[in-house]
Amino acid sequence: MSGPAGPEAARVPEPPDDAAAPPTGDHPVPPALPAPTHKVLKSLLGAWALAACSAEETTAVEEHLTDCATCADEAVRLRDAVALLHPEDNLDLDPRLRSRVLSACLGRRPARVPVPDWVAPYDAETARLDALLHDIGEAEWRAPVRLKWFDGERPVARDTTAAAVIGHLLAVDGLLAAVLGLPDPLGPLATEGATPTERTEAFWAMAADGPAGQPPGAVHGGWREQSHALTRTASFAGAEAADRSVPYGPVSLPLADSFVDRAFECWVHAVDIADAIDYPYAPPSAGHLHRMVDLGARLLPAAIADRRRAGLAPPPYALLPVGVPGRTLHLEVEGSGGGHWYIPLDSPGATTSAAETVAHVALDAVEFCRLAAGHIPPEEAAAGQTGDRQAIRDALYATASLSRL
């Protein structure tokens, strides 16, 4: 144990209290070893101050310090420097601090080019995931992550890694990049009209864990660069950009909804990664969660109709012309970010009506999102259900069917 003796020896230039050492200062050097030169001893000072050299070297350095003032001087300085080192605190920055700091800034000086409110959830969620990724090590990038979704009839899962999940986000976010005139991360592999799943498969086929020959975390930088570029470009794109159509394979979404969808996916997969490496991960802020629930609720009528067309649900009572009030499901989403939505059950274009409400479903906002992500089976989802059981079943299964890889 040479460490603790080090600093004392340096500050008080006396030989260490060693019973074996003759008091005369006549140092016993084993005859086999030549005495280290001043140059070598000086080069050892850093290692010595860190207690990172052998016992013999420690003794040699400390003896040298008693008769070399230059080295003794440096030894004190380096030893004091070691005292400034400390284990990484790993103080996780509170993710909520970001929105507080940014809104305080914008209160002091309003932005000339604001981030549109339909981009804000994406900006916030990508920043939260980025912070999580900064904290993870190489081994955690390879941690097994289970992706889960609902294929229309049953829950399915696929095992992959944290790095591949980021590749998935990068590949699908690329749909928005193309619409905003940014380069497609798939490069030459991009094919017109590809679905999110097809794009992901193409990216993984290129390199499942990110670019070949690079550490698994390398995909992080590319994903972050693209998400910053998306936020920035959308900020400059002007209000009309919100309505631009983003093709998701056969279907499409307005750009504004796409950003909310991508924020939702970012959160869902951040939770997948956080769960895999045992990190806590909170839900989005109430306002952003509300936008996500709202998007899901607005997509429900079409999802219900799709299931009927695919033969996964019984046909509607009546096909109603657009604008005619029809049977309605009251979706009550509770908790932070919740609210009330009225879902037309018989055809996507029908209007809803309190008088035609045939069923009421109540569930928590985070539960609704977990259902829409395919992370909980529809039959286990709703906390409260009253009314037409087939209508409730249609709505819950359709919500789960919003999920995909």
Add this chain to the structure above:
Amino acid sequence: MATEAPPRWDRKMQQRLAHGEAAALGELYDRFASLVHTLAHRVLSDETAADRVTREVFGYVWENPGAYDPKQGSLRSWIAALTHRQAVERLRQSQSDGENTPEEIEERVREASAAARADYIVTSMPAPLRAALDLAYLRRLDYRQAAVDLGVTEDEARRRLRLGLQLLSTAHHAPRVPSPPAHGGVR
């Protein structure tokens, strides 16, 4: 975090902030919030106070992007200096409650400043030096084991440890943090 952004990034960021681009403010936060908060926390040892300093520093940069002079150094070092000044000012205020003598306050400020500067030096030093220090200090390897881990000669491992500590020791010698100016600075 350890890597310095290229000067071009700094200048571009300054222009974007001057232009009032909120997305740039978000990117600035994403790059430097952890540095600012850690330095403030090192000086103040208080989460809430560090949050407040973080808000002040980003507020100042957002309101005064023109105050950064790229010729004087990197945006990162400028932001670190703003943080340091703001945190030390707060530390002085919090200690001036009549219970501490001016000498005690200055001693506390001096210690906190050296600790914060050391953090900054560690996060800014060349990666090979930092890696060597991490192995010897955190993982308690001796320099021979560190040399194997780093794939360098034993001479080189000794050199890196010594150089790393020499850099770190300048935290003690940096100029004394000036008292808060009567005007200007971070408000």
